Amino acid sequence: MNAIPTLLNRKPLPESLLLALGQLLGTRLSTSASVREHHGSDISSLGPVPPDAVAFVESLEEIISVSSLCHAHDVPMIPYGSGTSLEGWLQAVQGGVCIDVSGMNQIIQIRPDDMDVTVQPGVTRKQLNAALHGTGLFFPIDPGADASLGGMASTRASGTNAVRYGTMRENVLGMTAVLADGRVIQTGGRARKSSAGYDLTHLLVGSGGTLATFAELTVKLHPLPEAVSAAICTFPSVDHAVQAVIQTIQLGVPIARIELIDALTVRAINAYSKTSLREAPSLFFELHGSESGVKEQIETVRLVADEHGGQDFEWAVNPEDRTRLWQARHDAYFASVALRPGCRSLTTDSVVPISRLAECIEATAADLEENGLLAPIFGHVGDGNFHALILVDPDNADEVARAEAVAHRLAERAIAYEGSCTGEHGIGLTKRDYMAVEHGQNAVDVMRSIKHALDPKGLMNPGKIFG
Template sequence: MNAPALAPSLRRPVPQACLDALAARFGDRLSLNASVREHHGRDESPYPAVPPDAVVFAESTDDVVAAVQACAAHGVPLIAYGSGSSLEGHVLAVEGGITLDVSRMNRVLSVNPDDLTVTVQAGVTRKQLNNEIRDTGLFFPIDPGADASLGGMAATRASGTNAVRYGTMRDNIVSLTVVTAQGKVIRTARRAKKSSAGYDLTRLFIGSEGTLGIITEVTVRLYPQPEAVSAAVCNFPSVDAAVAAVIQTIQMGVPVARVELLDTATVRALNLYSKLTLRETPLLLFEFHGSPAGVEEQATTVQEITREHGGMDFEWAVHPEDRNRLWAARHNAYFATLQLRPGARASSTDVCVPISRLADCIRETNADLARASFPTCVVGHVGDGNFHVQMLLDPDSEAEWTEAETINRRMVRRALDMDGTCTGEHGVGLHKMQFLAEEHGEDALALMRQVKQAFDPLNILNPGKILPPPTR
């Protein structure tokens, strides 16, 4: 697999003294094993693995400090690694160095049900968190497709299906504990719900993809489990009609908890993979949270809206089992669609536009996809104006990769022309760096570079990510 092409290797040497220092501290939690390195050199993106020189397994913030100090002393790159589920090449060791695996930092440190907050170590995953707090009657809503770690979700400013109602990681993180490039441990904020006390370091680290500091603890907001939940599926004659229904729902201020678009190809894949019997047309998957009366009121309103837009078969999933099965299927969409072409790898793109332009953006993108020489699927967190295209590619065909990259570039430029963003929730990683200047302008990008330079002057933290090399 040759594409998307990586820049010629910029690997920096890792001096033996650095490895010795790490070995002294970490013992057998330092691994030079080829398969361990290979595993940590890739994510769910189509990029081929670029393994680090070694992998260190951290179990505490102190461990992270030790790893940062060893790398800082020798100018060695250090790449934070949570669950490896990122989609844009975030964790590839493009300049070599050490990968810092925080998945063993998996303790829930303190639950504060009265304040609706919880503090966890960075390696705790979203499913683990919700399992551990179930008895409190609270839940954490942010749900990217994978069972990602909270640290990784913070680092990529992740969101998911519930963001339309509950917001993204940006909105739901109260405070972070971060190890700086100098090996200092800071806490970015207190646990108060709001503050005007100084620069928003919390938000600066959220979405910084490990390039400004290593997140070791995360305090997030929790929500009372809704008294009532209902879900519904509605088929539509076209993607256009489905999107029009969503736009009207949002504009009327109906507080839907989730509204997901699946195109026909995705529905077909889910039926195959998750043994469902969904009618194979574009469909919207809704979820409503609230009091029993509130949920019924929302659902009635939405049902009327869908009918106006040609929606058919507004079908309820009332039983929790049915509902969970449906949403589990939605979360497995990525893996399900992979089965549409055995042996394929997916290029999964991600744009977000103002919702008034969503129908245009998807329609124009579909015109491109109709001409593609490989299978594609469209799914979307459409209530936020965010959608994804999965392109199922033959890993050995350079022609297909080139074609996919052309579609991706056209889709991103289309989103930017509509005042949208090149990534709604996946992050920049390696793959979206090429669009950052176009999205933000060179002067804003220069400010971002100044932040990076100020926080990490040796450029040891996940180097070669987010910020493209200056062109002027």
């Protein structure tokens, strides 16, 4: 699969550093090969590149100490949450110490009146929503995996609810972060707006561990809707489905989720999740609001779907049916990989203005077919984001090369359509070559300057974003 650019200046950890970290953490410092390999890989198509050691930290003070020690010894650091990221964010291409914050999983304070919560970075989204039970509030960002909030902020995650509730960018109010040299910074705050200086919170959100390690986050909460209704509807083609999405959004229907899956993805889901969905391009909808409002929205969506050839419109109102429907959608990645046992998935991630979405998906599907590649297509079409999971034999060099070429053309196509080469997975290792294409070299130079100002030794997750 994609080559890992392990750099030649990788050096073993100094014994003095290992001794100091061992005294600090005891058995929570691991140099075990299996632990290191686990922490040197994500769920992308890239192979593992292990760090030299894994530090399981449990407090802000321990993050400070580990960072200070690594900085003093010029050793790289890679923050780690739950390991569910893509694009090679966790591969330790220069070795170093992985700072695992998963043990920092305390919910510090829930403030129902202000609709916010402060958490440690290892808290997962499911854990947070379980803790919010009975408050009338929830945390809506849902990338599918039960990711940690620190990791979600680090990659600027979004997911199925982003069309209504936004991404992590819109939902992180502030944070406590530790810089490479151990300095602590507090960014943002609990007020819903501020014009006091540079917006450091949103500089760090999406930085992928290249600027700091997160120790605490304050995020927005949202009211649980009075009524929720979900539905699935099939269409004659992907274009018909996307046109229905565009019209629904243009009509101002406050859709909470609207997901596209192509016929191949439906086949995969049916086999994996034991469902019996019709094998045709389909939209999954979810509507939130008052009882009367949701009923009106249902009627509008049904009329729009009918206009674009929608069939088999099936609504799921009770929680069990909704859960089953969305679990099937969340299983799409694993279902797709199961279509071809022994394969690896080269997972793409592009986003375009919604008016160009059908065109971009059609061009991508044609490119995949011309190259004889099996690739389910699905995505968060409400905000123009879709994925193609290109299933390839990792031992077939020609097939891998064809897949990588298609992924390259998709990234360039999305940028040419005034979109982005990544809507939610981030740059990591695999998309560094598109930074200047998408942003221009001047903007990339400014980003490099910021990186150098906060991390002059280049120790925070080196090799990512810029190379």
